Amino acid sequence: MRxxxxxxxxxxxxxxxxxxxxGKGAGTGTTTSTSGGPKPTLTVSAAASLKKAFxxxxxxxxxxxxxxxxAGSDVLAAQIEQGVKPDVFASANTKLPTMLYSKGLVxxxxxxxxxxxxxxxxxxxxxxxxxxxVEKPGAVLVVGTSTVxxxxxxxxxxxxxxxxxxxxxxxxVKDREPDVTDIVGxxxxxxADAGFLYVTDVKxxxxxxxAIELPxxxxxxxxxxxxxxxxxxxxxxxxxxxxxxxxxxxxxxxxADGFLPPP
Amino acid sequence: xxxxxxxxxxxxxxxxxxxxxxxxxxxxxxxxVNTDVGRLVSSLGNAESTDALRLSLETTAIAVxxxxxxxxxxxxxxxxxxxxxxxxxxxxxELPLVLPPAVAGIALLAAFGPNGxxxxxxxxxxxxxxxxxxxxxxxxxxxxxxxxxxxAQTAFASVDRSLLDTSxxxxxxxxxxxxxxxxPVARPGLTAGLALAxxxxxxxxxxxxxxxxxxxxxxxTVPLAIYDEFASNFSAALALSAILVIVSAAVLIAxxxxxxxxxxGSATR
Numbered sequence: 001m002r003x004x005x006x007x008x009x010x011x012x013x014x015x016x017x018x019x020x021x022x023g024k025g026a027g028t029g030t031t032t033s034t035s036g037g038p039k040p041t042l043t044v045s046a047a048a049s050l051k052k053a054f055x056x057x058x059x060x061x062x063x064x065x066x067x068x069x070x071a072g073s074d075v076l077a078a079q080i081e082q083g084v085k086p087d088v089f090a091s092a093n094t095k096l097p098t099m100l101y102s103k104g105l106v107x108x109x110x111x112x113x114x115x116x117x118x119x120x121x122x123x124x125x126x127x128x129x130x131x132x133x134v135e136k137p138g139a140v141l142v143v144g145t146s147t148v149x150x151x152x153x154x155x156x157x158x159x160x161x162x163x164x165x166x167x168x169x170x171x172x173v174k175d176r177e178p179d180v181t182d183i184v185g186x187x188x189x190x191x192a193d194a195g196f197l198y199v200t201d202v203k204x205x206x207x208x209x210x211a212i213e214l215p216x217x218x219x220x221x222x223x224x225x226x227x228x229x230x231x232x233x234x235x236x237x238x239x240x241x242x243x244x245x246x247x248x249x250x251x252x253x254x255x256a257d258g259f260l261p262p263p
Numbered sequence: 264x265x266x267x268x269x270x271x272x273x274x275x276x277x278x279x280x281x282x283x284x285x286x287x288x289x290x291x292x293x294x295x296v297n298t299d300v301g302r303l304v305s306s307l308g309n310a311e312s313t314d315a316l317r318l319s320l321e322t323t324a325i326a327v328x329x330x331x332x333x334x335x336x337x338x339x340x341x342x343x344x345x346x347x348x349x350x351x352x353x354x355x356x357e358l359p360l361v362l363p364p365a366v367a368g369i370a371l372l373a374a375f376g377p378n379g380x381x382x383x384x385x386x387x388x389x390x391x392x393x394x395x396x397x398x399x400x401x402x403x404x405x406x407x408x409x410x411x412x413x414x415a416q417t418a419f420a421s422v423d424r425s426l427l428d429t430s431x432x433x434x435x436x437x438x439x440x441x442x443x444x445x446x447p448v449a450r451p452g453l454t455a456g457l458a459l460a461x462x463x464x465x466x467x468x469x470x471x472x473x474x475x476x477x478x479x480x481x482x483x484t485v486p487l488a489i490y491d492e493f494a495s496n497f498s499a500a501l502a503l504s505a506i507l508v509i510v511s512a513a514v515l516i517a518x519x520x521x522x523x524x525x526x527x528g529s530a531t532r
Binding site: 072074075077078081082140142145146147148173174175176177178182185186189190191192 | 372376378472482
């Protein structure tokens with residue numbers, strides 16, 4: 001038995017080696033595009049809060065077909081650190097693209113949009129009417145994990161409250177979600193009374209959520225950074241995609257969805 | 264020619280097995296290489312990991328206990344009674360086996376969530392499941408109990424009917440026959456079923472995240488902590504994964520041993 005298994009193992013190993021050789025740059029090839037033809041497919045890893053704006057921009061982008069992976073920026077950055085190579089990485093902060101840039105994994109990041117953090121509440125609920133209400137015992141608050149940008153910004157806001165206010169709010173945090181989509185879901189399901197989200201998430205929820213503005217001294221600076229990933233398949237088209245975000249169809253789609261121009 | 268043909272086929276079989284084996288084993292192996300044991304152990308020291316491990320053990324213990332207490336008589340009924348629409352009932356019971364986790368999460372929200380069918384009733388009874396440890400247990404029971412019910416049904420169905428009949432002719436009540444004859448005889452199958460259910464409950468991710476949420480110490484079980492730490496602390500995520508792999512392998516081996524012993528037992532009987 002033992003002797004018979006050895007060639008099988010050898011075959012397995014040689015197969016694995018050939019598989020490794022052709023596996024490089026997976027996900028960047030010219031796969032079938034939605035518009036057909038020989039257009040390349042651009043893979044874009046983007047913050048979940050960009051979903052609506054980027055999906056619209058993707059249909060207008062002419063240099064390549066686009067394929068999006070929307071998730072928490074922190075998860076997308078961790079994937080790039082683990083060797084995943086999308087063509088473009090768009091993050092809900094500048095911290096993550098800068099970190100990847102310093103590791104040599106992406107090109108120099110540029111700020112392409114700004115956003116505002118708000119307190120979001122279900123449209124039909126009147127339990128939370130102001131920031132003071134989330135300090136009251138019994139309010140159910142959902143926030144992002146501390147590594148995802150929305151959670152990081154939330155921590156900044158909480159850091160500007162007094163210690164007593166902060167601990168009162170933190171006592172009401174019942175859930176830490178991996179990205180804004182999950183926070184929106186928990187709020188629209190009526191599972192929570194309030195959550196910290198971007199003003200664009202509230203707008204994209206189409207009337208299901210209501211935004212309560214934060215006092216300007218608490219408002220964090222929310223800037224979105226984008227970078228072309230090094231070693232990915234389509235640097236030219238990736239650069240064009242980024243260009244359109246700064247001045248072009250992408251910019252107008254972002255503004256239409258409530259994003260602000262970069263500061 | 265015939266010999267050459269059979270050699271060709273033997274080669275094909277070897278190739279297919281090798282591909283299957285390496286494809287399935289390599290990712291599991293990869294969790295353990297590139298990470299030395301010392302770093303794995305030290306990264307388990309952080310509070311997020313220990314809280315997740317504790318929570319996973321507690322919730323799965325409760326889930327498995329509930330599954331055993333409620334599922335055993337239910338499986339016995341399904342195995343020993345015949346009634347109209349039984350196959351439909353069995354299908355419904357087994358459906359969560361093949362449901363995608365996200366569907367399970369949505370389904371639980373639609374049933375027990377604040378806006379769900381039973382939402383008002385639960386609120387009236389002051390029962391909250393979402394964002395509570397109890398919600399984690401509910402999600403685990405939902406996805407794991409079909410594994411036990413299926414195994415237990417098979418185990419009860421293979422209990423020799425004459426044993427049950429003899430017990431009853433000797434004057435034992437139905438309940439006594441169930442507790443003193445059926446359960447002890449079916450025990451290996453029941454144990455294997457519980458082990459499988461436990462393994463599934465331990466690995467539950469999607470339904471938990473969607474239904475119960477994720478908060479350290481309250482609803483963040485090991486799989487949720489792995490996902491969370493993936494972005495911030497890859498080696499801690501690997502360490503937790505390694506633990507789940509070891510535990511799952513232990514469950515599988517235990518099931519094989521118990522099932523093997525059961526097969527041996529029925530062969531000698």
